[in-house]
Amino acid sequence: MTNVDFTISRLGVPQINTPLRALLARKCWPVHFVSDQEQVPFDPNIKTLREVFQKGGEILSVERAGPREKIYFDPQKTKAGIVTCGGLCPGINDVIREIVMQLYYRYGTMEIYGFRYGYEGLIETYGHEVKTLTPDTVAHIHRMGGSILSSSRGQQDSSSMVNYLKKLGVNMLFVIGGDGTLRGALDIAEHAEKVKYELSVIGIPKTVDNDILHIDRSFGFETAFSEATKSIISAHAEAKGVKNGVGLVKLMGRSSGFIACFAALAMNDVNFVIIPEVPVELEGKKGFLEVLKKRLEAKKHAVIVVAEGSMQDVIAGEDLGKDASGNIRFKDAGIFLRNRINAYFKNQNMEVNIKYIDPSYIIRSIEASPLDNVYCLRLAQNAVHAAMSGRTKMVVGLRHGHFVHLPMALLAQGRRQVDADGELWQSVLSATGQPAIFE
Numbered sequence: 415m416t417n418v419d420f421t422i423s424r425l426g427v428p429q430i431n432t433p434l435r436a437l438l439a440r441k442c443w444p445v446h447f448v449s450d451q452e453q454v455p456f457d458p459n460i461k462t463l464r465e466v467f468q469k470g471g472e473i474l475s476v477e478r479a480g481p482r483e484k485i486y487f488d489p490q491k492t493k494a495g496i497v498t499c500g501g502l503c504p505g506i507n508d509v510i511r512e513i514v515m516q517l518y519y520r521y522g523t524m525e526i527y528g529f530r531y532g533y534e535g536l537i538e539t540y541g542h543e544v545k546t547l548t549p550d551t552v553a554h555i556h557r558m559g560g561s562i563l564s565s566s567r568g569q570q571d572s573s574s575m576v577n578y579l580k581k582l583g584v585n586m587l588f589v590i591g592g593d594g595t596l597r598g599a600l601d602i603a604e605h606a607e608k609v610k611y612e613l614s615v616i617g618i619p620k621t622v623d624n625d626i627l628h629i630d631r632s633f634g635f636e637t638a639f640s641e642a643t644k645s646i647i648s649a650h651a652e653a654k655g656v657k658n659g660v661g662l663v664k665l666m667g668r669s670s671g672f673i674a675c676f677a678a679l680a681m682n683d684v685n686f687v688i689i690p691e692v693p694v695e696l697e698g699k700k701g702f703l704e705v706l707k708k709r710l711e712a713k714k715h716a717v718i719v720v721a722e723g724s725m726q727d728v729i730a731g732e733d734l735g736k737d738a739s740g741n742i743r744f745k746d747a748g749i750f751l752r753n754r755i756n757a758y759f760k761n762q763n764m765e766v767n768i769k770y771i772d773p774s775y776i777i778r779s780i781e782a783s784p785l786d787n788v789y790c791l792r793l794a795q796n797a798v799h800a801a802m803s804g805r806t807k808m809v810v811g812l813r814h815g816h817f818v819h820l821p822m823a824l825l826a827q828g829r830r831q832v833d834a835d836g837e838l839w840q841s842v843l844s845a846t847g848q849p850a851i852f853e
Contacts, residue, residue, distance in 0.1 A: 448480030486804025512794035664748030667721030
């Protein structure tokens, strides 16, 4: 990371006094503004910092998020837009609501548009209704799952999107989505820059899988793995309710097994966790199926959690192609593992009773937990502060416990994964007692 540029793009020099000072002063609250010089170390490890100091190097740091004393946009002359893209995730409505509340009540921006069906909503020819968002229209949406703006997958022409935003007079666009969505947002910002249209594009990273790079966690993740524990409780009860019972739970996690890991640790009744980051051999004396057999012989039941993107290299079948966003369509790891377990024990002439549970759509479409409620609210507040200050091509996120600004391009470079040699996976191995590898 030594060559990474953490500089945040800006539309110009902020010269307008923020309305927050007068607003907060009237309420007798202490007014705290964040200086542009306030930075957070990208890597706070003391050993790393000492090495940098000893070599006379410069510490890598990122901007701290928060309200600035001077802002770039005149709030009363500004129009804002919000768009949500990709799959559903708990907390989307929470983010939408707080963006509207912060813009309307704290800055005095009254014209706020909600674009429907993802980036399609930014293409005029699709004809999707543009919603006018006010405090009244969003007052209770945080109690609902999903997105009141709906969503879609796939990229659209950045030129057409910028032209529509320009026609509507939108000066700041808040984009809620994952790495693919952020790449699209970066295209929008760069095209606006190319045609010299002043547009602040701010990303709020969204992925239920918690696989966004360089941030502590994505919103909705805590809700997701908490809800997943209910399926594990049921799987455990079903497994113990019959002879040689196997409770098999498939959880979300295309390329990253964070939900599977955290759910298994939170509800410590799981005996095996299978994630995309750790290869699994099914056959052989030390293979998964043989280890499962020994577990059933000893305890008469077992609980297995498998992340949806696991074992893609061993699942037979045709390539399923890609979805509209360019993501590879994965083969069903849960159904595959269920069938292989049944076939194996049939050949062994050993009775096995599998109870298969897939709560994926239930998990991602519920309302956010109280902890995620708070996280979404603070992300949204900091996103509005960043936009008002004229920043663009950036995202807000939590890093090492601090809300910070990160370049959009940095988060769009890939996905975060569970480190097979890291502390989290070691905790899973310790909690489940499963072998480090199945071979």
